[in-house]
Amino acid sequence: MSEKINDEENNGIDGxxxxxxxxxxxxxxxxxxxxxxxLMEESNEFLGSEDIPIDRYTSKEFFQKEAESxxxxxxxxxxxxxxxxxxxxxxxxxxxxxxxxxxxSDKDTIKGYYNSCLHRGRxxxxxxxxxxxxxxxxxxFCWNLDGSLKHTPAPWDFPHVKAxxxxxxxxxxxxxxxxxxxxxDDNAIPLLEYLDPLPEHHERWDLADCKKVxxxxxxxxxxxxxxxxxxxxxxHATKIHPEILPFQADxxxxxxxxxxxxxxxxxxxGKPGPHCWPVDEQEILDTIFYGSxxxxxxxKTLVPDGQEARKIAAEKMREAFSATDGHxxxxxxxxxxxxxxxxxxFPNFSPWGGFxxxxxxxxxxxxxxxxxxxxxxIFLQRNHKDPxxxxxYEPIPIHYLDEDQNWDxxxxxxxxxxxxxxxxxxxxxVEAGIRAxxxxxxxxxxxxxxxxxxxxxxxxxxxxxxxxxP
Ligand code: FES
Ligand SMILES: [Fe+2]
Numbered sequence: 001m002s003e004k005i006n007d008e009e010n011n012g013i014d015g016x017x018x019x020x021x022x023x024x025x026x027x028x029x030x031x032x033x034x035x036x037x038x039l040m041e042e043s044n045e046f047l048g049s050e051d052i053p054i055d056r057y058t059s060k061e062f063f064q065k066e067a068e069s070x071x072x073x074x075x076x077x078x079x080x081x082x083x084x085x086x087x088x089x090x091x092x093x094x095x096x097x098x099x100x101x102x103x104x105s106d107k108d109t110i111k112g113y114y115n116s117c118l119h120r121g122r123x124x125x126x127x128x129x130x131x132x133x134x135x136x137x138x139x140x141f142c143w144n145l146d147g148s149l150k151h152t153p154a155p156w157d158f159p160h161v162k163a164x165x166x167x168x169x170x171x172x173x174x175x176x177x178x179x180x181x182x183x184x185d186d187n188a189i190p191l192l193e194y195l196d197p198l199p200e201h202h203e204r205w206d207l208a209d210c211k212k213v214x215x216x217x218x219x220x221x222x223x224x225x226x227x228x229x230x231x232x233x234x235x236h237a238t239k240i241h242p243e244i245l246p247f248q249a250d251x252x253x254x255x256x257x258x259x260x261x262x263x264x265x266x267x268x269x270g271k272p273g274p275h276c277w278p279v280d281e282q283e284i285l286d287t288i289f290y291g292s293x294x295x296x297x298x299x300k301t302l303v304p305d306g307q308e309a310r311k312i313a314a315e316k317m318r319e320a321f322s323a324t325d326g327h328x329x330x331x332x333x334x335x336x337x338x339x340x341x342x343x344x345x346f347p348n349f350s351p352w353g354g355f356x357x358x359x360x361x362x363x364x365x366x367x368x369x370x371x372x373x374x375x376x377x378i379f380l381q382r383n384h385k386d387p388x389x390x391x392x393y394e395p396i397p398i399h400y401l402d403e404d405q406n407w408d409x410x411x412x413x414x415x416x417x418x419x420x421x422x423x424x425x426x427x428x429x430v431e432a433g434i435r436a437x438x439x440x441x442x443x444x445x446x447x448x449x450x451x452x453x454x455x456x457x458x459x460x461x462x463x464x465x466x467x468x469x470p
Contacts, residue, residue: 015046015446021274024254024266032311033333038201039266039341043256047453051441054434056456057223063370067096070347070462072470073185075194077349077362078102080212080378081178083128083395084110088145091128093182096368098470100171100182101125101134105145112171112182114470117141124168128395134168143168171470177207178380179351184470195345198262202343205336205353210380211393213357216410217376218401219366222427224373225455228348228363230423230430232451234267234340238275240422245276246287247309248340255447257454260346260461264353265451267340270310284309288338289316291415314338317356326385329355344451346458357381359416371431372403377413377420 010016025042028035056062078093079102090103092115099115101124115123117136124136124143133150135142142151147168152158172183174191176199181191192199220227230236237250249268257263270288272279281303288309289301301316303309314334321337322329329337332355341353350361358380366372376398384390399410407424408417434442444453 012446013049015049015450018447019251019274021252022249022271024249024252024268027249027252027268027271028333028335031333031335032314033331035333035335036204038197039333039335042254043258044447044450045257046446047257047450047457049444049446051439051443052453052456053441054437056459057226057431058370058435060370063223063365065463066459067365067368068467068469069465070459071096071098071184072468073183073188073462073465074347075174075181075183075188075191075345076347076364077179077345077360078112078173078182079180080380081110081175081180082211082393083180085393085395086130088130088132089128089395090125090130090134092123092125094367095364098184099123102173102180102182103134103145105147110173110175110180111145111147112173113143113147113168114171118166118168128397177202178210179207179349185468194261196262197258198343198345198351201264202351202353205355205358207351207358207380210358210382212378212396213381214379214399214412215376215396216378216399216401216407216413217374218405218407218424219403220373220375220424220427221371221403222373222431223370224348224363224365226427226430227373227375228344228350228361229452230427231342231350231361232263232265232344232455233445233448234265235445235448236426237273240426241419243291244287244419245273246279247272247284247291249273251275251448253448255450257451260458262346263344263451263454265340265342266335267342268310268335269338269340270308270313270334281307281309285313288313310334310338321356321382324384325382326389327355327382344455346455355382377407377416 028040076095079091083091084104087104087106090101093100093102101113101115103111105111115125117124119139119141122136122138124134133142133144140153144150147170149163149166152161174181176191176195234250234253237244237248247269249271250273252268254266285303303312314337317337318329336354343353344350348363352359360378362376364374366374401409407413407420410417
């Protein structure tokens with residue numbers, strides 16, 4: 001038990017009490033390698049314990065407030081730079097009723113345009129594309145990649161269209177570590193300030209040196225927050241993912257939040273959760289290798305007497321990833337090779353940290369629906385250290401799953417699809433249950449659900465600003 005954070009006298013009413021089991025920080029102190037300071041340091045100010053009204057999930061009115069005051073002001077992950085590698089490559093990012101074309105307008109420039117023709121408003125593009133210009137399929141008004149008007153059909157009939165006034169309206173675009181973001185608010189703070197301190201933490205993991213290898217998108221019948229919040233705490237594992245308890249120390253997890261826009265959950269891999277049945281180190285190792293999708297162990301590694309599965313698994317990961325991508329992981333911590341370092345950026349972007357294939361989540365409303373969401377899972381693969389050994393990269397298609405399909409139908413996700421499906425099976429029942437509530441409110445845990453409360457507080461800050469019309 002960590003004395004510095006547990007204060008028995010006030011019975012935890014001020015949020016100071018932590019799980020009585022070994023904390024994530026205490027486990028980090030046993031790491032085989034040096035652990036970066038930013039992983040050791042805790043950041044969890046008590047955010048209160050008031051109940052949360054359920055209308056934040058169920059009401060169209062609250063959804064509308066989020067739409068007009070929050071989504072129109074925040075930085076949103078739109079795509080990866082490798083989605084549009086060549087000049088003229090473009091793709092579409094939709095949020096609510098808004099739609100944007102993200103286009104590589106020259107070698108070093110990515111621009112974003114409101115995806116609406118200035119003539120009669122047709123969407124200029126509906127999907128990924130390539131072209132030397134942007135032509136509307138309805139009557140053929142056409143723009144250059146830099147947004148300037150290129151062609152007017154029947155120009156004799158449009159003497160009132162002045163080319164210099166007919167640039168495609170732009171949305172703010174900025175990039176960080178290969179992620180392209182948009183923001184509909186011209187007065188929003190710069191992206192790097194918004195993300196702070198994420199860039200400092202991720203500097204070491206450098207996701208700019210990675211490329212997207214898997215992208216699966218699924219429609220989920222639930223409010224976008226219901227879906228996202230299923231991935232923002234670890235203690236549901238006991239009931240929803242019992243098979244991972246031998247290797248996932250769920251209740252021991254760390255929850256940190258920073259400023260308004262960033263929080264994280266650090267969940268240890270390689271020690272059993274406190275509610276797991278008795279397991280030995282061999283069982284732990286086997287479940288990491290065969291139950292987590294982290295690395296496949298063809299050697300059937302045995303844990304020698306007196307040794308720990310966590311350390312053996314971490315070493316196996318260092319070797320396996322080094323063999324794959326040529327990078328040297330010999331001094332990288334067990335935590336960075338194994339653990340679920342789940343970062344979230346408000347409102348809906350979640351880039352995991354660490355060195356193995358990084359998992360990225362994105363959650364957003366399905367169009368204008370408060371009761372349906374889109375969840376995406378993206379994997380990034382690190383480039384080979386030797387440029388001569390890097391495979392030529394072709395942008396990968398998005399694999400779309402509808403509401404009736406399972407994550408596990410996407411074979412490229414291997415074992416993790418089954419874990420997502422466990423979360424998915426729960427979501428309709430959460431949605432139905434909160435609507436059936438007599439209490440009308442939800443009660444979050446002070447610590448383990450502090451990240452949910454953190455983001456709800458930030459939603460309130462945006463709503464307090466009032467509507468923003470892009
Ligand atoms: S609506 Fe686009 S050219 Fe007519
Ligand atoms: Fe889960």
